[in-house]
Amino acid sequence: MHETLIQHINSHASTPLTESDIDIVKNIFTPRRIRKRQYFLQEGDVCKYMGFVVKGAMRQYSVDDKGTEHIVRLYIENWWAGDRESFVMLTPSNYNIDAWEDTDILTITQTNVAVFKSIPALNELSSSLDEKHAIAFLKRINASISLPAEERYAELAKTYPEFLQRFPQHIIASYLGITKETLSRVRSHALKK
Amino acid sequence: MHETLIQHINSHASTPLTESDIDIVKNIFTPRRIRKRQYFLQEGDVCKYMGFVVKGAMRQYSVDDKGTEHIVRLYIENWWAGDRESFVMLTPSNYNIDAWEDTDILTITQTNVAVFKSIPALNELSSSLDEKHAIAFLKRINASISLPAEERYAELAKTYPEFLQRFPQHIIASYLGITKETLSRVRSHALKK
DNA sequence: AAAATCTGATGATAAAAATCAACGGTATTC
DNA sequence: GAATACCGTTGATTTTTATCATCAGATTTT
Numbered sequence: 001m002h003e004t005l006i007q008h009i010n011s012h013a014s015t016p017l018t019e020s021d022i023d024i025v026k027n028i029f030t031p032r033r034i035r036k037r038q039y040f041l042q043e044g045d046v047c048k049y050m051g052f053v054v055k056g057a058m059r060q061y062s063v064d065d066k067g068t069e070h071i072v073r074l075y076i077e078n079w080w081a082g083d084r085e086s087f088v089m090l091t092p093s094n095y096n097i098d099a100w101e102d103t104d105i106l107t108i109t110q111t112n113v114a115v116f117k118s119i120p121a122l123n124e125l126s127s128s129l130d131e132k133h134a135i136a137f138l139k140r141i142n143a144s145i146s147l148p149a150e151e152r153y154a155e156l157a158k159t160y161p162e163f164l165q166r167f168p169q170h171i172i173a174s175y176l177g178i179t180k181e182t183l184s185r186v187r188s189h190a191l192k193k
Numbered sequence: 194m195h196e197t198l199i200q201h202i203n204s205h206a207s208t209p210l211t212e213s214d215i216d217i218v219k220n221i222f223t224p225r226r227i228r229k230r231q232y233f234l235q236e237g238d239v240c241k242y243m244g245f246v247v248k249g250a251m252r253q254y255s256v257d258d259k260g261t262e263h264i265v266r267l268y269i270e271n272w273w274a275g276d277r278e279s280f281v282m283l284t285p286s287n288y289n290i291d292a293w294e295d296t297d298i299l300t301i302t303q304t305n306v307a308v309f310k311s312i313p314a315l316n317e318l319s320s321s322l323d324e325k326h327a328i329a330f331l332k333r334i335n336a337s338i339s340l341p342a343e344e345r346y347a348e349l350a351k352t353y354p355e356f357l358q359r360f361p362q363h364i365i366a367s368y369l370g371i372t373k374e375t376l377s378r379v380r381s382h383a384l385k386k
Numbered sequence: 387a388a389a390a391t392c393t394g395a396t397g398a399t400a401a402a403a404a405t406c407a408a409c410g411g412t413a414t415t416c
Numbered sequence: 417g418a419a420t421a422c423c424g425t426t427g428a429t430t431t432t433t434a435t436c437a438t439c440a441g442a443t444t445t446t
Contacts, residue, residue, distance in 0.1 A: 062335055070339035072331060085328040094335075130323040135278040137330035138265060142255055142287075144337040145370030146263035149403075168423065177338030182403055184425055342433075361393060372434060377395055 001031045004054045005106050008078055012128055013121040021119055028112035034058070034099040040081060041097040047086035049107035053079050056103025057166045060095050061174070069096075071174040074163050080129065081105070100167060149178045150186045194224045197247045198299050201271055205321055206314040214312055221305035227251070227292040233274065234290040240279035242300035246272050249296025250359045253288050254367070262289075264367040267356050273322065274298070293360060342371045343379045 006025060010016045017025070029052070034040055040058060041047050053075050060073040060081070072095065075081045086093035087110060108116065117123040143152050153176060157164055164172060173183035199218060203209045210218070222245070227233050233251060234240050246268050253266040253274070265288065268274045279286035280303060301309065310316040336345050346369060350357055357365060366376035 062339055064339055068339075070335065072335050072338070084324065085331070088324055088328075127320060127323070130320070130327060131277060131281055134323060134326050134330065135281075137327065137334065138278070141330065141333055141337070142263065142265050144334070145265070145367070146255055146257055146261075170423075174338070179404060180424075181405085181426085185403095188425080363393075373394075374396085374435085375433060378433095381395080 001054050001104060001106060002026050002029065004078070005029060005052050008052070009122065009125055012125045014124070015121060017121055021121065024115065024119065025122075028115055029106040029108050032105050032107050034103045034105060036099050036102050039096060039098045040103075040105070041083060041086075041093055041095065043094060043096050044092045045086075046090055047083040047093050049109060050080060050082035050084075050087055050113070051105040051107045053077055053081055054104040054106060056099060056105070057101040058097055058099050058103055059167070059171060060097045062095055069174060070177075071171055074160075074167060074171070074175060076162055076166055100171070144177060149176065149182055150189065152176050152178075153183065153186050194247055194297060194299060195219050195222065197271070198222060198245050201245070202315065202318055205318045207317070208314060210314060214314065217308065217312065218315075221308055222299040222301050225298050225300050227296045227298060229292050229295050232289060232291045233296075233298070234276060234279075234286055234288065236287060236289050237285045238279075239283055240276040240286050242302060243273060243275035243277075243280055243306070244298040244300045246270055246274055247297040247299060249292060249298070250294040251290055251292050251296055252360070252364060253290045255288055262367060263370075264364055267353075267360060267364070267368060269355055269359055293364070337370060342369065342375055343382065345369050345371075346376065346379050 002025065006017060006022055009025070031054075032051070034056070040049075040051060041060075043063065055077060058075040058081055059071050060075070060083070061069045061071045063069055073081075075097075081097055083093045083095050083097070085091065086095075090110075117126060143155055147155065153172075156172070156176060163175075167175075169183050169187075170180040173180040176183065178186075195218065199210060199215055202218070224247075225244070227249070233242075233244060234253075236256065248270060251268040251274055252264050253268070253276070254262045254264045256262055266274075268290075274290055276286045276288050276290070278284065279288075283303075310319060336348055340348065346365075349365070349369060356368075360368075362376050362380075363373040366373040369376065371379075
């Protein structure tokens with residue numbers, strides 16, 4: 001399990017991890033298996049762990065008054081899952097995260113994040129991930145205010161084609177902020193071009 | 194000019210800056226004045242500076258095929274302005290940033306960011322800002338996929354009431370991803386409650 | 387001070403998307 | 417292997433929002 005994470009870290013850092021760093025990583029990340037449909041985080045709970053997805057697929061969503069789920073994030077292999085706000089501030093989360101497929105995940109607690117960040121290479125990784133994050137989020141915001149449904153879908157298909165393979169259309173639709181019916185029509189329309 | 198920034202830094206860090214840190218900050222941040230309607234960053238250019246707004250107001254926006262501007266971010270006092278993607282990757286930016294009011298800004302180059310981050314207190318600030326950033330962006334994404342125009346406006350009014358004072362309605366509308374006409378109706382409707 | 391631009395409001399109409407409903411095909415469950 | 421839930425599609429209708437057009441007050445420019 002941990003090998004995938006070590007590789008992920010090395011692929012982002014300027015210098016590979018030392019043996020002792022690897023030992024630390026193995027110590028502070030706890031493997032966990034989450035079965036399909038089970039929660040990794042439930043609304044109202046504090047997010048106690050961030051998790052690195054080794055294998056599987058998860059979704060993060062809010063639920064509105066009418067009980068409708070709104071997917072804010074999707075996670076597959078090599079993504080970091082969790083609710084940053086709740087994790088950092090120790091406040092109850094507004095989101096649920098559950099497994100869409102059986103998922104193997106390496107979890108880390110807030111206390112161990114401090115250990116993690118004390119290793120320069122890992123602190124670097126953390127910053128660089130935050131950077132990518134900020135960039136990706138702004139793109140998504142820009143798409144949401146400037147593009148019609150059809151083009152948002154096209155952009156998603158181009159940026160994260162994996163998502164379309166791993167998640168059903170009603171999940172993708174929710175992620176795009178449209179209904180499943182609209183997505184279905186958008187797709188059939190796109191095919192005709 | 195620099196005092197505002199020093200204060201901002203101290204308010205975020207666990208320990209106040211030392212005298213020598215302050216000297217460094219004064220050295221690596223260059224004051225600049227941007228007149229109303231002038232660009233801080235123009236689409237197609239590489240974003241060479243990040244800027245801390247000391248006084249004034251700016252907006253960041255993309256422009257679509259039809260020439261319509263779509264406001265992705267708004268900046269006032271104590272906000273950090275710039276296009277992270279372009280700044281970090283050194284790629285041409287897809288955005289424009291211009292001054293909506295005459296603006297005093299402290300700018301820092303990519304090279305000096307390295308110096309900045311070599312000071313632990315400042316590196317901490319940078320991480321903590323990224324964190325807040327990630328949290329705020331996710332909230333905005335959640336709002337954009339789960340709330341109708343009226344509630345998105347209400348949320349903005351609650352979260353950043355300053356924006357409503359400093360920017361005209363067509364800017365706010367664009368930021369929310371709706372037209373100025375819709376915003377106008379949403380507001381008159383909200384008043385009646 | 388007159389002309390031009392900017393801002394916010396409102397009405398009429400068009401377009402986009404949501405909702406409601408029904409249908410087959412595919413998995414899953416019992 | 418029958419029953420049930422899930423998934424994607426399509427049609428009819430309603431709701432939401434965009435577009436187009438006009439107008440009046442305020443501000444800026446010349």
